[in-house]
Amino acid sequence: MNNKEIARVFRVIADILEIKDENFFRIRAYRNAAGHIENLTQDLNDFNQAGLQDIPGVGADLSAKIIEMLKSGKLEYFEELKKSIPCGLLDIMDIPGIGPKTTKLLYEKLRIDSIDSLEKAARSGLIAGLPGLKEKTQENILKGILLIKQKPEKILFSYAQNTAENIISSLKKLKEIKQACIAGSLRRGKETVRDIDILAASLSAEKAMELFTGLDLVKDVIAKGPAKSSIRTKDGIQVDLRVVDPKSFGAALVYFTGSKEHNIRIRELAKKNNLKINEYGVFDLKTDKIAAAEKEEDIYAALGLSFIPPELREDRGEVEAAKIKKLPKLITLSDIKADLHVHSEWSDGNASISVMAETAFKKGYEYMVISDHSQGLGIARGLNPQRLYKQIDEIKTLNKKFKKFRILSAAEVDIKSDGTLDFSEDVLKDLDVVLAAVHSGFKQSSREMTKRLVKAMENRYVNIIVHPTGRLINERPRYEFDFEEVVKTAKDTNTALEINCYPKRLDLDDIHARRAKQEGVRISLGTDAHSAEQFEFMRLGVMVGRRAWLEKKDVLNCLSCEEFLKKIKKD
Ligand SMILES: [Zn+2]
Ligand SMILES: [Zn+2]
Structure with a gap:
């Protein structure tokens, strides 16, 4: 088990104990430990026993439990504890926003012990009248259930693609295989997929299947036949291989x-x-x-x-x-001349600006935008104006070194809950580019959030709204706001909207990005790279852009540095 899984076990234990009205301090101890484990940067497997006990919140008792989980993959105490409550209550607590208190209340008052019975009760209005619950709870429950039910497609595109590419390169080593290619939703570039489909052309399917089902990454073989075989990888991903006649x-x-x-x-x-x-x-x-x-x-x-x-x-x-031969000429990775959202060790990145610049230059880029966080984002070591000006100086010095590459100084400025920005205009005017983003206060009403984004775009210095919807795939839905209104304002104010290429973000998604393009809004691709390897995320953003029908003219990254600076100007 890894850190995340162990922390989760502790959290669920705390929830069950709370349902059972157990000792408050015990409950808090489990939650406390879970929090500390989630924040560790080191793998729990790398600790010895004494080291485990030294982790804040983890004493002798919990360290023994961690060791049991690391060794056996489960925790006896947890297995027993789960049996002490109806098992459906655990599912109910998986619904976003529903904690042990509500779960307990629903069970005690209405005998609700499964998601199904919960949904029925919510639909027939039984929950709205329950004393002790807020008015909006019923509505939130229904929304939460919907979110859970929409969740079957889960594997992130980037992860599935890496797995698929590994398998294909193994298959291609076999001389009997003429061609091998990713198929299915993964080939279409969907942001998440349920499984991986691979298609190969060969006249000796048997050999291909033998190789496929014997690959190192295979955990079990689900089916093995002459035309189709299915395996499950050690990471739990199902992969289907079909072998067809090269002629078809x-x-x-x-x-x-x-x-x-x-x-x-x-x-x-x-x-x-x-x-x-x-x-x-x-x-x-x-x-x-x-x-x-x-x-x-x-x-x-x-x-x-x-x-x-x-x-x-x-x-x-x-x-x-x-x-009618009117398909768009879709953007490709080779059209990209710049990365427009890059962090450095000045805030929460892990490499110097110079290393990031060298890497971007080697990738063939002509420029990049260094956009470290602003002061408000303390957790990401955001820059205050003094440090920002120091950074601008460093960028000036570095730019003298490069002949065919340029670093643009920027900042990823926090949009505060009232739509004002984390830097004054006096500071913003000294940057080449200003990126603005929402990083907190996601629960505002749609009206407030729309106003907040619109106000930020109306700022004469804001050029790009990054990760505009705030969603995290499989983790957090987008915050609520009027997208049409934002698109309209983006167009009117010449503010670009980003496709953030970070694997979990891919934000805007294909549908929203296409809508923005239709209204004439420019799209910016930013990897949000926090390390030199993460420049590779650009291909994910390009994939989303292709699904959004984007062409070179729609994407700021396809412009030369000079044209880019001209096009983003507001007046
Ligand atoms: Zn951000
Ligand atoms: Zn960022």
Whole structure:
């Protein structure tokens, strides 16, 4: 078990103890320890017994429990404790915003012991009238349940893609495999996926399956057959491999890339043209004569369409656009000339500006934006104006060293809850670029949050709103605000909106970014890199941008440094 899992066990123990009205100090001790463990930067596995006891909040008793979990992967005390309450109560406490107190009250007053019975009670209005609960609780419960139910797709794109690429590079070593490619939602670049689909072309499927099911990362083999095998990796991800005849690889790739909705749309189109399409090819409806099969491009051409990039295959108008040859020319990683959101060790990054600049330069970038946090974000060692001016000086010195690269001085300025900024205009005017972001007070009403964002954009120095919706994938939904209003203001004030490329953020997402583009708002890609390796996140942002139909002209990062500075000007 890792730190996070162990901290979670302690938190759940505290919750159960609270439901059971146990000693307040014991409950607090478990929560306390969980908090300290979550904040450790070192792996619990690396501590010896004495070291464990020295962790704040962890004494002899809890360190013994940690050791038991590290050794056996479970905790006997916890297993027993769970049996002492109805098991559905634990599920109920997983709903965001519902703690042990509410759970206990619901159980005692209404005998609610599962998410289902909770949902029923909330829908029939039983919860609203319960003494001891706030008026909004019923509404929040229903929202929370919805959030939990929408959660089945969970593996982050970046993680799934790395796993898939590892498998493919192993498969490609086999000379019997002619081609191997990611398929499914992962190929379409969805931000999270349920499983990984891989498609390979080979005439000896048996050998491919043998290799696949014997890979090091395999935990168990779910199914093994000549055409399809499924495994589960040690990280719990299901991977399906299909092996097809090289002659029909293109048709199979279209079929298994999906989406389902896209495939239905092209099937209808085929029918209209007296054709039929399936995983083996495109055929004449009457004569069964084959029109295309081997190459994906040929499949689309046979249907009278220009090639549709996988990221667009969601039935969001791409088939219609392909028919009239009006598909966008999507941005690619090689169009990117700059990273527009980079941190350094001046705030919470872990590398110097000079190291970050060297790395960006080696990647082929022409410039980058150093945007450390402002003073309000104490937790991230935000800069006060004095330190900011020192940083500006350092950037000036570094810029003299570079001939073909430029560092722009900026800041990621906190937007306070009333929409004012964490630096005065006197300071902001001295920066090349100003990024602004919401980092706290997420629970404001939609009206307040909209006003807050609008006010920030109306500031004449704010150029880019970064991670505009604040969501964290699998962790936190976006804060509530009127996106249309924000887009309109962004357009009116010439403020760009960011696609933050951090794997958990990808914010804006594809839908919102496309909407912004439609209204003529410029998009900025920022990795939010806190270390030199994290420049690699750019490819995730580009993927989101492609799903959002973005072209070079929509994206600030495709401009030269000079053009960029000109285009972001407000007046
Ligand atoms: Zn931020
Ligand atoms: Zn940042």
